[in-house]
Amino acid sequence: MEERVKQIKQQLSSHSYKLTPQREATVRVLLENEQDHLSAEDVYLLVKDKSPEIGLATVYRTLELLSDLSIIHKLNFGDGVTRYEFRAADADHHHHHLYCLHCGTVDEITDDWLGAIEKRVEKEFDFQIIDHRLTFHGICYRCKGQVKDPKKLVGSKVT
Ligand SMILES: [Zn+2]
Ligand SMILES: [Zn+2]
Ligand SMILES: [Zn+2]
Numbered sequence: 605m606e607e608r609v610k611q612i613k614q615q616l617s618s619h620s621y622k623l624t625p626q627r628e629a630t631v632r633v634l635l636e637n638e639q640d641h642l643s644a645e646d647v648y649l650l651v652k653d654k655s656p657e658i659g660l661a662t663v664y665r666t667l668e669l670l671s672d673l674s675i676i677h678k679l680n681f682g683d684g685v686t687r688y689e690f691r692a693a694d695a696d697h698h699h700h701h702l703y704c705l706h707c708g709t710v711d712e713i714t715d716d717w718l719g720a721i722e723k724r725v726e727k728e729f730d731f732q733i734i735d736h737r738l739t740f741h742g743i744c745y746r747c748k749g750q751v752k753d754p755k756k757l758v759g760s761k762v763t
Contacts, residue, residue: 608635615675629655630666634676634690641679641687641701641710681739683708698735704744705757711744 612631613623623631633650634642642650648663667688670676679687681703687710691698700713722733741758743751751757 605632605635612670612675615673616669619673621669621673626655626658626662627666627669629658630663631670634670634688638690639712641689643685643687647688679710681708681710681741700738700740702740702742702744704747705741705754706743706747706751709744709746 609623609628609631613628616623616627621627629651630647633647633654637646637650640646644660644664644667647667648658648660651658651663667676671678671688674691676688676690679689679701681687681701685708700716702711702713704710718736718738722736725731726733743754743757
């Protein structure tokens with residue numbers, strides 16, 4: 605944790621930004637909840653717990669700054685909520701997402717199953733792939749059995 609905070613501090617300072625106490629509080633919340641794909645409001649509520657003086661606008665600006673610098677990245681699952689997560693600095697492959705249309709939970713698949721598909725696309729379309737995103741939209745194991753008409757969820761939320 606301290607190591608990563610230090611690393612982010614360096615990333616900010618290499619772009620002439622300081623890790624102010626407000627920014628640090630935001631970064632720590634993101635690190636502590638790394639698996640959770642938090643929205644700006646989620647982050648704000650968690651930051652506020654520890655630093656009640658921080659406003660939503662400050663948290664929001666910090667998230668924008670961190671994503672401008674590619675320290676975190678934004679995720680959109682078509683529900684109108686922007687979520688944030690860290691880029692794994694060491695991994696050349698980010699993970700894939702399972703987005704539940706019923707409860708909005710985002711789970712992760714860390715294995716990359718797309719190697720063969722990438723090769724095929726590169727060959728058939730003469731397209732050099734640098735990255736890919738993959739999100740499955742559906743109903744998670746927690747919500748299984750609670751949804752009567754799954755097709756309706758698709759129409760309402762997927763864009
Ligand atoms: Zn669910
Ligand atoms: Zn993720
Ligand atoms: Zn992948």
